Amino acid sequence: MSRYEVLARNIRRHVLRMTNRSKAAHVGSSLSVADVLAVLYGGILRVDPARPEWPERDRFILSKGHGCAGLYAALAERGFFPVAVLETFYQDGSPLVGHITHGGVPGVEVSTGSLGHGLSIACGMALVGKRDRRSYRVFAVLSDGECDEGSIWEAALFAPHHGLDNLVVIVDYKIQSLGTVKEVLDLEPLAAKWGAFGWTAVEIDGHDLAEIEIVLSRVPLEPGRPTCVVAHTVKGKGVDFMEDRLLWHYRSPSDEDLGRALAGLGDNE
Amino acid sequence: MRGAFFQALLEAAEADPRVHLIVGDLGFGVVEPFASRFPDRFLNVGVAEQNMTGVAAGMALSDKIVFTYSIANFPTLRCLEQIRNDVCYHRANVKVVAVGGGFAYGSLGASHHATEDLAIMRALPGMTVVVPGDPVETRLLTHAVAEHAGPCYLRLGRAGEPAVHTGLAEARIGRAIIVRPGRDLALISTGGMLETVVRVAEKLGAAGAQARVLSMHTLKPLDVDAVLAAAVETRAVLTVEEHSVIGGLGSAVAEVLAERPDVKVPFRRLGLSSAFASQAGSQAFLRDGAGLSETGILASVHRLLEAAGSRA
Numbered sequence: 001m002s003r004y005e006v007l008a009r010n011i012r013r014h015v016l017r018m019t020n021r022s023k024a025a026h027v028g029s030s031l032s033v034a035d036v037l038a039v040l041y042g043g044i045l046r047v048d049p050a051r052p053e054w055p056e057r058d059r060f061i062l063s064k065g066h067g068c069a070g071l072y073a074a075l076a077e078r079g080f081f082p083v084a085v086l087e088t089f090y091q092d093g094s095p096l097v098g099h100i101t102h103g104g105v106p107g108v109e110v111s112t113g114s115l116g117h118g119l120s121i122a123c124g125m126a127l128v129g130k131r132d133r134r135s136y137r138v139f140a141v142l143s144d145g146e147c148d149e150g151s152i153w154e155a156a157l158f159a160p161h162h163g164l165d166n167l168v169v170i171v172d173y174k175i176q177s178l179g180t181v182k183e184v185l186d187l188e189p190l191a192a193k194w195g196a197f198g199w200t201a202v203e204i205d206g207h208d209l210a211e212i213e214i215v216l217s218r219v220p221l222e223p224g225r226p227t228c229v230v231a232h233t234v235k236g237k238g239v240d241f242m243e244d245r246l247l248w249h250y251r252s253p254s255d256e257d258l259g260r261a262l263a264g265l266g267d268n269e
Numbered sequence: 270m271r272g273a274f275f276q277a278l279l280e281a282a283e284a285d286p287r288v289h290l291i292v293g294d295l296g297f298g299v300v301e302p303f304a305s306r307f308p309d310r311f312l313n314v315g316v317a318e319q320n321m322t323g324v325a326a327g328m329a330l331s332d333k334i335v336f337t338y339s340i341a342n343f344p345t346l347r348c349l350e351q352i353r354n355d356v357c358y359h360r361a362n363v364k365v366v367a368v369g370g371g372f373a374y375g376s377l378g379a380s381h382h383a384t385e386d387l388a389i390m391r392a393l394p395g396m397t398v399v400v401p402g403d404p405v406e407t408r409l410l411t412h413a414v415a416e417h418a419g420p421c422y423l424r425l426g427r428a429g430e431p432a433v434h435t436g437l438a439e440a441r442i443g444r445a446i447i448v449r450p451g452r453d454l455a456l457i458s459t460g461g462m463l464e465t466v467v468r469v470a471e472k473l474g475a476a477g478a479q480a481r482v483l484s485m486h487t488l489k490p491l492d493v494d495a496v497l498a499a500a501v502e503t504r505a506v507l508t509v510e511e512h513s514v515i516g517g518l519g520s521a522v523a524e525v526l527a528e529r530p531d532v533k534v535p536f537r538r539l540g541l542s543s544a545f546a547s548q549a550g551s552q553a554f555l556r557d558g559a560g561l562s563e564t565g566i567l568a569s570v571h572r573l574l575e576a577a578g579s580r581a
Contacts (some may be wrong), residue, residue, distance in 0.1 A: 102359065110330070110359065117355055120320045124327020124335075131309055151351075154320035 004209040007077055008038035009265055012238045014073035014086050020258040024098055028236040028248035030070035032206070033141060033172050036231055039212040040139060041074040049079035052106040056136050059125050061110050063118025064143035064172060065099035072096050072105070080107035083220065086241075103237030114150025118142065119169065123155050126167040128227075137166045137219070144173045144181045153197070160198025165220035168227045169199070172206065174235050180246055194228040206231030240264055270461070271368050271428040273404035275299055277411035278336065282307055288415055289314040289328060293321045293339040299428075300338070318343050322351035322363070324525070329361035334415060340371045341381040345390060345422070356420045357395045364414050364421045366389075370400065371429035371511030372555040374544065377547040382555075383424070387410055387459075388516020390422040390490045397421045397442060402463030402484040403433040409440035409487060417442055428460035433463050433484075443487045445495035451479035454497035454574065457508045459485045459518040462561065466509050469566045478574070488521055496525045500534040506575040507537050507570060511561060514540040540568045 001009075010036045019027040041047075045058045062071045069089060076083045080203030088094035095104035109125075112118050122140040129136050146152060159167050173190060174181065181187060194201035200221040204211045212231070219227045233248065236242030239261040253261060279302060289310045290303050304311040314321045318339060325335040344367050346354065356363045367383055374381035390398050399414055399421060401407040406562050407425060414421045433448065440446060448463065449470050451535040458466040463484050470480040481503055483495055499506055506526070508519040519538025526536055541559050556562055560569060 093509050110355070114350055114354055116319075117323055117351060120323020120351070121327035121330070121355055123320070123326035124329075125331050126327075127312075128323065128331035128333060151319040151323070154315075154317035155323065158314060158317070158320055158324065 004038045004042050004213065007042045007074070008035050008209065009238075010077050011037055011070055011073040012265055013262060014076070014083075014089070015069045016239070016253055016258055016261050018073070018086055020253045020255065021087065021088040023252045024090045025250050025252060026066040026069070027253060028242055029064065029067045029143070031236050031238055031242065032174060032233040033067050033070050033240065035207045035209055036141065036172070036212055037070050037074040037168055038254070039209055039216060041078045043213065044216045045139065046136070047078070047107070052080060056134065057138050058099070059109050059122070059138040061138070062100045062139040063112050063124050063140050064115065064146055065112030067141070067143070067172070068096075068098065068100040071100055075105070075107040076164040078107070081105065092217040095240065115143065115146040116151040119152055120158075122167060123158050123164060126159070126164040127162055129166050130162070130164060131267070137168065139168045139170065140202040141170045141172060144171060144187060145184070147171065148185050149186050152164045156194065156197045156199070159226040163224045164226045165222070165224050168216070168219045168229065169194075170229045170231050172233050173230050174233050191228070191230045194230070198225060200225045201228040201230060203230045203232065206233035207237055209244070238265060270401060270404050270425040270430055271299060273407040274366065274423070274425055275303065275412050277408040279303055279306065281412055281415040282310060283289065285334065285415065285568045286524075289333045289335045291321050291325050291335060291337050293337070293343060295339050295343070309447045315362050318348040319351050322348040322365070324333065324354050325363045325523035326355035326359060327361045328353070329356070330359060334362045334364070336364045336366055336520060337338065337370070338366045338572065341367065341374055343385060345383070345386045349389065352420075353393055357393045360395055360419050362418060362420075364423060366423045366425065368425045368427065370424040370426055371443045372552045373461070375552040375555055376549040378549070379547065382546060384511075384541055385513050385516070386422075386424060387488055387510070387512050387518070388520070391516065391521070395420055396489065397487070398424070398489040399487050400424045400460040401449060401486050402458060403430060404461060405432050405434040405437050406440050406446070406484065409437065410442070413442050428455050430461055431519050433467055440486060443492055445492040446484040446486065447481065447483040448484050449480065451478060452503050453478040454505040454507065454570065455481040455483060455503040456570075457483045457485050457496070457499065457506065457518065457522060457549060459488060459510045460512075462509045462511055465561070465563055465566065467528040468563050469570065472563070472567065480570075485518055488518060491521045491525065493525050496522050497529065497532060500526055500532045503534070505535040505573045507539055507573055509561070509566060510540040511556065512540055513543055514538045515543055535573055537569060537573045
């Protein structure tokens with residue numbers, strides 16, 4: 001198993017346990033980005049768990065804040081805080097709030113939860129990076145439904161205008177999943193839209209760890225332009241009975257569900 | 270106030286390289302000196318206030334002091350959730366500046382009347398709300414806001430108001446200014462009503478009633494001591510604001526007085542009823558219609574003093 005495979009599986013295992021223990025929702029939304037998070041925290045992001053405030057660190061913003069269990073798990077696996085803290089997720093008094101929250105959680109840059117906010121914040125950070133000639137990059141993960149928000153397109157206009165090639169957007173795009181995005185408000189052709197706004201946009205399989213790494217290790221794909229990676233993903237990816245099921249946006253895995261899911265992922269930690 | 274703000278902002282930017290200005294495609298004819306003096310610290314984001322505020326938060330989280338600037342309700346209500354979540358929740362060093370408080374944009378209509386902004390900004394956790402009374406206060410408080418760590422809302426009037434103060438050396442956030450001493454009644458003013466309120470006090474003084482005038486240039490944190498002193502040391506308290514009577518200065522003062530049963534003082538809020546001004550009209554016309562002209566305020570004072578007299 002590759003480093004990324006191990007990390008992705010561990011993130012998924014944590015996510016399942018966290019949402020089971022806490023009876024929290026959004027397990028499917030954390031599972032869909034687990035592979036992207038594994039590649040980012042397993043290799044791409046220049047971060048230092050011993051110095052979470054290191055000024056030259058890459059910034060990561062989870063704009064789809066409901067995928068927080070996956071990010072908390074990635075941060076714990078990367079060593080930003082003890083894995084045992086994950087057990088407090090969503091519980092009374094825990095710093096691990098049910099939408100990604102920065103207070104008291106090392107490694108979390110920005111709190112989100114209301115969709116459509118993270119990209120503008122990322123733009124502000126990237127702009128400072130360019131103007132002050134800093135070396136850090138800014139990565140933001142958006143959900144597909146989040147691209148319904150008008151504020152995303154305000155920011156999408158802004159970043160190319162200012163040549164923010166230190167900015168990378170990854171859209172967790174579950175277009176294959178039952179066609180729900182298409183039915184609600186069709187985003188297609190999504191990559192072409194970002195391209196038309198001035199981004200260098202590519203489409204990848206958001207669960208192909210090698211493909212994710214190849215693209216993210218080459219950013220910016222074009223100098224002077226921000227990068228948009230439309231990552232085709234599957235809600236609930238990695239747990240066969242959750243895949244492509246909108247139910248798992250809302251339902252928390254029962255003890256029985258958890259046992260089946262963990263068995264399906266394999267036993268090795 | 271607008272000119273005083275930009276002059277002070279230039280001074281603040283000279284003194285501190287972290288100071289930045291972002292505008293939402295407004296400020297023609299007034300932002301140019303800043304933009305040409307500090308091109309790398311100026312940004313026009315276009316007509317996109319949500320993005321303006323989010324970008325400001327991201328820059329502030331990268332150690333900048335960021336002023337966002339637009340008119341009326343555009344930098345506040347249009348992007349309210351960005352102010353709440355991105356700025357206030359992160360305690361980001363963003364200063365939201367609105368020009369055209371109250372009816373300053375008179376005939377442009379209700380869309381351009383900032384008449385609930387103070388209530389809404391005051392309710393946000395961590396937000397400091399500053400409403401200067403004249404250009405002198407504007408200059409001093411712009412500096413204070415730049416030096417204050419954390420989110421601020423700076424609500425300005427328009428361009429060209431006369432200075433009320435002469436020789437004012439200091440204005441501190443959260444500390445009301447006693448513009449005129451007096452013990453017969455207290456007139457508590459916020460923002461650009463100050464000039465009119467001072468004229469009312471002079472008229473009352475000529476008629477033998479000495480009105481204390483407080484410029485309550487900070488609504489949050491409120492100068493509770495100044496409010497209680499006015500309530501204890503004078504015989505009646507009237508608040509005057511070019512803003513809805515819901516949630517602004519009058520409400521803030523009422524909250525203080527209501528929780529102090531030992532302080533019994535006749536009290537009235539003078540401000541705008543919870544309604545839109547649907548006619549065209551200059552600021553003076555619209556103020557007059559709301560009882561905020563000199564005559565209107567005097568009438569409110571007389572009613573209040575009669576009530577106070579009948580109680581005594």
